Amino acid sequence: MSALQAHNLAVDLGQRHALSRVDLTLSSGRLTVIVGPNGAGKTTLMRTLAGLLEPTAGQVTLDGHPVSRMQAGERSRCIAYLPQGGAIAWPLPVSEVIALGRLPHGEKPDNLPPRGQEAVAQAIHAVGLEEFESRPATELSGGERARVLLARALATQAPVLLADEPVAALDPRHQLVVLDVLRAQARAGRTVAVIMHDLTLAARFADEIVLLNHGLVAASGAPEAVLTEEKLAANFGIQAHVSHEDGHLVVVADRPLPAPGYESVRPGTE
Amino acid sequence: MHSPRLPLILGLVLLVGGLSVASLVIGPAPIPPLRALAALVSDQGSTSVVVRDIRLPRTLLAILIGWIFGLTGAGLQGLLRNPLADTAVFGAPQAAAFGAVLVLYSGLVGALSWALPFAAILGALASIALVVAVAGRRATVVVLVLSGLAIGSLAGAGTSLAITLSPNPFAVTEIVFWLLGSFEDRSIVHVLLAAPFIVMASALVLASSTGLRALALGEETARSLGVNVMRLRVLLVAGAAVGTGAAVAVAGSIGFVGLVAPHLVRPFAGYDPARTLVPSGLGGAALLLAADCAVRLIPSQTEIKIGVLTAILGVPFFLWVIARRKAELSEMPV
Numbered sequence: 001m002s003a004l005q006a007h008n009l010a011v012d013l014g015q016r017h018a019l020s021r022v023d024l025t026l027s028s029g030r031l032t033v034i035v036g037p038n039g040a041g042k043t044t045l046m047r048t049l050a051g052l053l054e055p056t057a058g059q060v061t062l063d064g065h066p067v068s069r070m071q072a073g074e075r076s077r078c079i080a081y082l083p084q085g086g087a088i089a090w091p092l093p094v095s096e097v098i099a100l101g102r103l104p105h106g107e108k109p110d111n112l113p114p115r116g117q118e119a120v121a122q123a124i125h126a127v128g129l130e131e132f133e134s135r136p137a138t139e140l141s142g143g144e145r146a147r148v149l150l151a152r153a154l155a156t157q158a159p160v161l162l163a164d165e166p167v168a169a170l171d172p173r174h175q176l177v178v179l180d181v182l183r184a185q186a187r188a189g190r191t192v193a194v195i196m197h198d199l200t201l202a203a204r205f206a207d208e209i210v211l212l213n214h215g216l217v218a219a220s221g222a223p224e225a226v227l228t229e230e231k232l233a234a235n236f237g238i239q240a241h242v243s244h245e246d247g248h249l250v251v252v253a254d255r256p257l258p259a260p261g262y263e264s265v266r267p268g269t270e
Numbered sequence: 271m272h273s274p275r276l277p278l279i280l281g282l283v284l285l286v287g288g289l290s291v292a293s294l295v296i297g298p299a300p301i302p303p304l305r306a307l308a309a310l311v312s313d314q315g316s317t318s319v320v321v322r323d324i325r326l327p328r329t330l331l332a333i334l335i336g337w338i339f340g341l342t343g344a345g346l347q348g349l350l351r352n353p354l355a356d357t358a359v360f361g362a363p364q365a366a367a368f369g370a371v372l373v374l375y376s377g378l379v380g381a382l383s384w385a386l387p388f389a390a391i392l393g394a395l396a397s398i399a400l401v402v403a404v405a406g407r408r409a410t411v412v413v414l415v416l417s418g419l420a421i422g423s424l425a426g427a428g429t430s431l432a433i434t435l436s437p438n439p440f441a442v443t444e445i446v447f448w449l450l451g452s453f454e455d456r457s458i459v460h461v462l463l464a465a466p467f468i469v470m471a472s473a474l475v476l477a478s479s480t481g482l483r484a485l486a487l488g489e490e491t492a493r494s495l496g497v498n499v500m501r502l503r504v505l506l507v508a509g510a511a512v513g514t515g516a517a518v519a520v521a522g523s524i525g526f527v528g529l530v531a532p533h534l535v536r537p538f539a540g541y542d543p544a545r546t547l548v549p550s551g552l553g554g555a556a557l558l559l560a561a562d563c564a565v566r567l568i569p570s571q572t573e574i575k576i577g578v579l580t581a582i583l584g585v586p587f588f589l590w591v592i593a594r595r596k597a598e599l600s601e602m603p604v
Contacts, residue, residue, distance in 0.1 A: 052490065072493075072496040072498060075496065076495050076496030080494070083488065083490040083491055087488050088486065089351035089485075089486045089487070089488070090351075090541035090542070090543065092540070092542060093540075096540075096542060097486075100483060100495065103483065103495045104495055108483075109542065110275070110545060149487070156495075
């Protein structure tokens with residue numbers, strides 16, 4: 001049981017209030033998807049939840065313990081974080097990149113104990129990269145590289161896994177592969193939170209959706225409750241059609257609504 | 271799943287050993303290898319004087335300075351996730367030289383004073399810290415090279431100013447030759463002056479090795495893996511500054527060893543920044559020993575300065591790396 005909670009969280013970035021009054025609970029065994037327009041504060045929220053950003057007010061707790069008071073080593077064993085668009089600087093073999101996920105346990109990639117080797121093998125298996133193990137990670141396609149980085153986060157075997165846009169820039173097949181892995185992690189009892197922009201995909205995989213806008217939690221709950229046409233209009237500024245097909249919720253963004261500050265948006269004229 | 275590192279290190283140690291013997295043997299008065307080794311440990315008259323007092327100090331300096339340049343080059347390349355990072359590219363040798371020249375020029379101390387390495391270290395520290403601060407998190411090749419160029423030019427201008435204003439023409443000649451970088455006429459006192467700083471710098475750089483590993487995946491990931499990125503930066507900047515400062519203080523400015531050495535060992539050591547550190551240091555020592563033997567073999571009226579030779583060989587290499595990685599010049603490597 002690992003619950004990561006934000007209590008009345010506020011984060012200021014310079015002059016800007018990036019987050020205010022955020023209360024939320026990420027429970028173990030559940031996949032929470034964080035959605036919201038660009039600049040809503042999604043990444044700021046995730047970095048704060050991961051303990052990488054100090055909140056201006058409020059606090060983040062893991063099973064009741066404030067994350068900001070945890071030692072860096074302990075925190076890194078409890079919370080695995082996959083940043084947005086992660087780069088790999090050197091042409092390291094895939095297995096070595098994934099083995100970096102064992103650093104929080106004090107295990108060095110070139111001298112892994114059996115426990116670490118098993119964790120790395122499991123992570124490689126979970127994302128289906130067995131045949132790529134010794135290939136230089138920089139030579140892989142975007143989809144394969146995203147799986148390598150995900151496997152790196154999995155190899156830590158932390159009870160909490162936070163992933164910032166892990167499926168951005170991936171083809172539909174790789175999006176499904178990665179989200180399947182994340183959902184399997186949640187089913188295995190981990191606490192998983194993911195930021196993403198594809199609302200249909202979010203509805204399909206999320207146990208719970210948190211809709212963030214202007215640094216505030218605009219709505220949270222089951223996908224059907226959050227992804228309504230009214231809420232999408234109010235928070236994303238789009239006119240959208242929400243329907244159900246074969247038991248799946250489908251969101252089709254139709255057109256942008258006139259945004260405050262703009263004259264009007266009239267697609268199709270002229 | 272990993273390339274074994276021990277044979278590589280052993281091989282490099284043997285290479286450094288072989289080149290050291292060559293360095294004791296080569297010179298205006300050729301001495302056979304066995305005789306040179308004998309002269310080192312027992313009294314062989316004038317041969318012992320040549321080997322112990324003239325060739326041993328420069329051999330030791332070449333090893334120490336090559337080692338620290340290779341080590342800090344690999345460390346800085348790991349820190350900035352950029353294969354073009356090196357103290358020379360950051361203008362650190364020029365800045366260190368400027369610091370040292372200021373001390374020399376002021377006439378406060380002689381060329382063998384402890385103040386010299388400290389002044390050189392301060393100069394190097396200022397330049398490296400400035401480049402790391404300016405280039406910072408998004409260390410593109412362009413930003414790195416440009417900020418290093420700016421700082422190197424500024425330090426060079428300062429040195430030129432000191433030379434121009436110098437009232438003593440003999441001091442000017444001394445400063446200019448010292449600036450070119452050489453192991454000629456160095457004594458064991460120079461070795462003792464530099465060694466403590468180089469040991470300290472090595473400890474600082476080697477302490478960063480685990481953090482460098484994680485940094486391969488970017489700062490955010492490194493921090494999430496429990497690495498204190500700030501501490502890592504301080505360790506490497508301090509290590510590079512202390513190492514460069516000490517080296518420049520005793521041997522003048524010798525560049526590009528730190529740039530070249532990591533590239534030469536990567537095909538054998540792999541790309542993990544932590545595992546390139548020690549092989550790069552040994553590679554740097556071998557490179558500088560070889561260069562110091564070469565300047566003694568190149569026929570000329572006076573000995574070619576080793577700093578000149580490393581620059582002549584290092585700059586084309588630098589351009590070659592740029593050409594090979596041209597695609598990255600237009601995008602973020604981090």
